[in-house]
Amino acid sequence: MSKKSHLKFLSEKQLSEIADFKYNYGFDGNNGEKENTSKNYFMLASVLRSNLRKFERDIIRKYEERDHKLEVPIDIDYVEISFQGLFEIKKYFSVYYNDYGLEGVAFYDFAKRGLFAVVNKEKFQNFINDIINFTQNEIDKKFVKYSANIKYISNFKLLRARDILKFSMEHLGEIVYLSLIDLPLDSKLKYGILDNLFNYLNKNNIHYYYNVESDRIELHDITPDQIQKIVSNFDIIESATCSAFTTVRPGGFNTVRREFGFEISNAEEDLPVVGIIDTGISQDSALATILLNDATFTLAGSPLVDQAGRRGLGHGTAVGGLVALGKLNHRNNFEGEIKADAKLLSIKISDSGNGFISELKLLEMLYSVKSKYPYIRLFTLTTCYSCHMSTNEAFSDYTYALDKFAYETNSLIFICTGNNEDCIAENTNYDLDYFNNEHTNLSTPADSLNNFVVGASADNLKDGAFLGIASGREFPALYTRKGHVDLSAIYNLKKNNQNYFRPDVIESGGDIGYYDENTLDWLDEPALTLLSAKSNIGVMQEVGTSFAAPLTANLAARLIKNYPHLTNESIKALIINGASLNYIQFDNGVSKLLNRVVGHGVVNELRSLYSDENSATLILEDIISHGKIKIYPINFPDYLISEELGKKSGILKITATLCFKFLPIKNNQLSYNPIHMAFSIFKNQTADDIMKPDNVLKSKLRNNLSWSENGRFVSKPLPYSNSQKISLSVNVTDLKKEESTFKLAIHAKLSEQIVGSLPENYPTEFPFSLVLTIEETIKDSKGKLYDEIQLINDVVVINDLDTILEADDLNV
Template sequence: MPNRKHLRLLSEKQLEKVIPMKFKYGFPQENEDDDEEPKNYFRVAQTLSRDRDRFYKYVAIKNERRNKALNVPHYIDHVLFTFQGQFVISDFFNKYYNDFGLEAVAFYDFGKKGLFAIIDHEKFQVFMNEMYKFIQKELENQTELEYENYVLYIASFELLQIREILKFRLDQMQGLVYLSIMNLPLHEGLKTDILGRLFTYLQEKNIAIKFDESNERLELNNPTPEILQEIVENFDIIESATNSAFTTVRPGEFNTVTREQGVNIVNAEEDLPIIGIIDTGISSTSAIAPLLINDRSFTLNGDPFIDTANFQRNGHGTPVAGLATLGKINHLNQFNENVIADAKALSIKISNGETSYISEIDLVKMLYDVKVKYPQIKIFTLTTCYDRHKTTNETFSDYTFLLDKFAYETDSLIFICTANNNDAINDNSSYDLGYFHSEKTNICTPADSMNNFTVGAAADNIANGPFLGISDGREFPTLFSRKGNVDLSLIFSRNKTNNNYFKPDVIESGGDLGYYNPTSLDYMDDSMIDLISARPEKGLFKDVGTSFATPLIANLAVKIQKQYPELNPQTVKALIINSASLNKVPFDKSVSKLRSRVAGHGYIDNFKSVFSNENSATLILEDVLSDDDLKVYPIHFPQYLTTMDLGKQNRILKITATLCFSFLPIKNNQLSYNPIHIAFSIFKNHEAEDIIKSNIEVDSKLKTTLTWSQNGRYKSKPIPYSNTQKLELIVNVSDLINEENAFKLAVHCLVTDQIIGGLPAGYPSDFPFSLVINIEETTKNKTGLLYDEIQLINNLEVIGNLDTDTTVEIDSLDV
């Protein structure tokens, strides 16, 4: 079956109509107050009474601990509220400031927790007095007392103290420490004064610092625990202090050398795409040396052409670069034939070994420098993560924010591993997906990055022969892979959630654990991957990890880039996710709710990511939306699907569609970190005005279960918005007949107003998006007509010219 190029949907020609979006579509009627007012006032009053007593007690202790000799110009207390429901920033930001003297600083738990600075203590005392009236009325039965209703919105509150600010134990601190500076938009002068005194203090203590002014964070080089404690207790503009210990690879004694191996790369002189390998360096004496870009400019720690990481100095960046540039097939064949490379590699060295403290500020600055020098680089790999897993529903770190911002501003895509869970061996004696219920299996920063691409490990070890891992199959996630840390069911009601909001994005071959004996697990050779060593005399060695699954997806991305260089990175992301499937990864009922959080969108189909064929056409739409836009595009289907005898009437087509877009992230609000809601769906052959009517007025749904990819109806208390969404639709002959062989693709956009201080000045007003639609004929006897016929009746064009040399290689990718 010959490979066919994907098809571009010409948006201007195919677009039928643009209208303002009105939220009348058929979701249940919204009641945004249903989770706000507590039903058991007595219990709430007990909680608030306890919190009130503790608050005053801890304020007194905090004041006693301050070092007045430091002459800090201002002291600011902060209070952390937990609300009964979501805090409506657009309605209450000004009220809390004007009436209660509270300035909102940040929001967590998707809007249910808020951090406020006490700017006016007299006004705040009015707030506390109203709360005390509520406590007296409910606990002391003083029924004559009246209080303001806003008290009922508070579930609990506490003073922000050092234990909430420090994200690590002081007695375990070493290396670099990051101080995240609070946002005080209405009192910038106070912050500037305190920050100036902090700079002087650090200079007096001889602490080397770097100040990332645009992102409001300080990097401190190895402060003592005593100095750090004094900073947090006296300089009231520190929202969080993090100790950035990174881990690149798991420690271990295996990494077995297999044999000396030469690699004959026959196309190293070609003009290939370049992948940026953010890692421990790439050995210039290794088998992939011919693919190295000759540039030593980009390093934080030593020569970027030397890689001594991993056991026996087999390297980490080198095998990652080998997988990224040479891909799955060459590794499957153990390089026994002439090797055709897919990309070249730029070494971006950030570390020398397995664990270190890396300057996030310098790292991100270096990435921007890379893009200035090599603007053609779109794809990067990053297989270093924090060694601490994220807690459930923990907000985005500053590091994640910086990488999301970088991806948006430079039109790039970083492939990031979930990190390995090295405890999985000792915690398990067999393959048990229930292990992922544990919080310790959560991903590590920055794997929660939304603009980039997160990869977990499937058990496949890229080898011919029987599968010898412990997992239930090659496509299943390994126990050392990690799951997404977000569980929206703990925040929202069952009817108010977002099924697209999860990490990782996909899983890919990363090797598996093996049975050391019937009751214990270990890293065993038979289930490991053969990798290129940094030491040329060693040839190949064996290892496993999410670090090695990640560059395989990056390799697939550059295959797409090579075939379709004009596509933007979010389209590449959508193509890969659209090809993924969970069909071969069934989870038992006891763990079924974890499936997406562990396996993402599933295991990849390499061929579908890169090519169409006669019976499977992939359409690519790249377009732009503005706030409140609804765009409608008709998709026409060939007549032969309703007139020819296909052998069956039902399930003749399968449509899989994925939308991806990049956004400029917003700090200090987990809920509105992505303020852009873009959603899509496929509807009946109706007018745009009918599509947005309620189901009672006009039912435009093709299937009762097929609605908008995510819900933007909740405006004052929105669900978190995902920038990656996927839908599937099974089509019967009757569906096509009823709609005269045409469905309507609809995409709409809105920008939330639930942002502290509103959208920043200069925030974008146009939002590009990428939508990939695969239409596959699923009849038993394929007609071979779909690809050609669908072009004749839609505004489509073939993207680029087919390179027959790559056709043979891609054709064998699905292993």
């Protein structure tokens, strides 16, 4: 089959209709979340009475532990409240503020748990009185009045210093991060305490860095006594974290020694540049000719030197080699003509590949990179926290900063899920049930939504027999990490977002092997062969998600090289749309983990890069406004109806992926992404008909093919995904009934569940990209689908469009 360039919709011409979207909400009720509202109020009252007693003891202890010599003029108590169901921010935020003097400052567990500041102690006494009266009613049978709101609380407690401190002092490292609490309605209280904190830091010669954008303070070389004093006395800190990161795992690999035997033949070519956020890239390696000679961007020595890993063989160099040279050159052991797909900028954040980094300085450096090289769109980041995320843990400040960076700078960072080094000691064979353990969850910042998250398949880019332990090359490696979000713990089966998972895909990372019948180990045979940083040791053997992520970035670079005017969201959607789960089967016992472990499946380079005569990939880039629906006809060739195809059912397969980026919102896990956007493919109907309920007019092509994401839950919404994928099998009867035209529909709205309302000037128009692949699934393909799709839709071959756009640029 010939490789053909993808097609792009001329969105203004293809668009047939814009309308106001009408949601058929139905009964909003509890919206399917697991409320566990107990009718046995005696048990609830007993819990709340116990909570109250402990709260009173903790308050006394909190102020006994204060250092009054600090003379901090403002005290704020914080109450963490867990609810029976999801807390309706729009409805109850003002109620808690006005009636109880409680200002909601952060929400966790998708709004089932909230942190509230006591900003009015007199009104807070109303809360305490309601607790007392409720418990007296249910336990002591004294019939006194209380607010019914109390019955929706499951427990509460005081935020204590030990809750704020997220690490033990024995693990105190070089850097500690203080995440500050935002009080949007009482900002004077916050800044009054913050000024006192800065005075304390300056007086004690504690080196710190405050980033206003992320609202975090980075402390360097602080003592245990000092950090304890800070969290115990300055009531503006939500959490203090000290998280070590790691890029490389020590291993027992043998090393293949040889000189670099190749040169890159197209080093002078104009190629996409990718930023490698890592341990440096050796300028003595074979990558020297495609490495930008820029030593500016570093947190730890020269970025043109890489001495991390075992025997100083490097890590960033291997990552850069995968980004620039891709699968083909590695599979061929760098023999023959070597052509690069990208050039590299080294951004060094560590010399060793382990330890502590300044996240704030890293973000500052990334913004500087974009200022100096605004054309750089792609980055790789293979440094993750060494500890895993707990199930349904909220987005970290680090993740928030990277998502915001991606949104603001038109960037896309390829982030690995992190490696689970314990998998060898904890297994004797390949067992997918192992991923049920919480400690196999991914590591921050692999919870990012705007960027691209990659896990590892067992494939090692070698032909011949597969010698790893996995059930096949396409299966996930046992060391890869799974997504930490489990919505079934919050909602029931009727309310779920099938798109809300990480990673996005898995890609080749190498596998572990059998040392003997019952022992697993890191072995050369199933590992990847990678470029080392030392010129006298040409290659080395390694495995890890650290190498799956740059391989995916290589595909992105090739897509940008082929289609330079596509947005990053289109690049992301093309990779996801091409990925497949076809060769990965999880047994029933672990089937629910499938997407959390492998995402949308294994990357398929060919499908992402090219169309062919029997398969057309169409790309729609457009903008949609809050509260609107847009309709785009998709027209199919007549030969699919008029000619004999050998079968009537399943003549076509349609796969479609939607991606968009968003400005993240802090302190609210449920509405971190406040944009609900959904799409689907419907019968040949108008927007008004598509919006009608099924019992009035059936618009679905299949009963199980509805909107890609459910937006009908308003007061207690699902978390929204900015990456969604659907598929559809097309029959001849479908095409006949709909006169060879289906309707692609997309709609959008903003969430109402925002702490303190949406930020001022938050966007109300949202760019998006939608990738649609239509492929014949008949035995004897006709060889004309691509050409006829092009003729009957308002599309243009992308390479032709690029030529037109480049000519326009020259004429400006």
